[in-house]
Amino acid sequence: MGRQPCCDKVGLKKGPWTAEEDKKLINFILTNGQCCWRAVPKLAGLLRCGKSCRLRWTNYLRPDLKRGLLSDSEEKMVIDLHAQLGNRWSKIASHLPGRTDNEIKNHWNTHIKKKLKKMGIDPLTHKPIISTVTDQSEPQPPPPTQQQQNCSELDNNNEIATATTTTTTSSYQSSSVLTTESKGKDDVENSMTSGIILESQLVNNGFCTDEVPLIEPHEIVVSSSTTSSSSSLSSSSSSDSPNYFLEDLQLPDFEWPSSCDYGDNRVGDGSGMGLWDEEYFNGWDLLMEDDGDHDRKQIVDIVPPNQSPFPRTVLEQEYWAYGLL
């Protein structure tokens, strides 16, 4: 028997988070940082368990999370890493900055699995499915591969993963097929089903801007100056995307405690680099160049944070850019 779910405690709320709850959690963490998750809901005035707060923050509220579908390179990387690590989603996520294990797991189950199967590749073994097999049952999980056995080494060396990417990717007949998404997805899948893949459907297989809501300039202005319009990039399941406004948040000139461990480590490799470290934000320049990050780049192009009276701190800039302020 496992322990009782923490949310079984009388009076604790479950289910989708409301905008008000989000604001409370954000406000609390911005003010106090992350420490004891058990204490967070009580101190923040939330009727949630600490676990729920941690998951909400880690998987949704953190300002460094990317939005939208995985880019071409990210998807390839997920496939390659999965071939090496199996379903160790947190480890896979640690190689993809801004992505959570939950997000990658969902993307794997809803997109990549299907694509691999349609390509005739077993998503479990990453090997071609042998059609002559008479047994129609699900393929058995593969024995640990040499790479999986060495994953402990991989965990501590991102470069290994990058290096092996080249070799594992080559095992796929056409990696470009894997990245065709959204607009022409159904067409492509239909074509693939019938064994016909139009070249034009595969040419523009990179990140599709249609998949990610882009913030228009006027939306950004509105979001930071009014209390009635939403330009949030939020993709929360609750369609009533929360509006976060400056007056609702008690933002101090916040400085993230350098000693603060980053919680459950679902993003990042846990090597000790703080979310708000200067090094981290210097890295945004690189992310800006990422084709798969149009939304963020656009935000910065439109309103350079250092030219705005608000936000003042780096953290505030991040929340502001995401429409959380």
Next chain:
DNA sequence: AATGTTGCCAACCGCATTGCG
């Protein structure tokens, strides 16, 4: 227009692991 089906993803559940007294 109404109803049924499918896809997606945020959130939950519960076991595993870690840390501490």
Next chain:
DNA sequence: CCGCAATGCGGTTGGCAACAT
């Protein structure tokens, strides 16, 4: 070393939206 609490992690589910009939 042991027991407990906190946290990490992967599997699963519930509910919503889009799509099909």
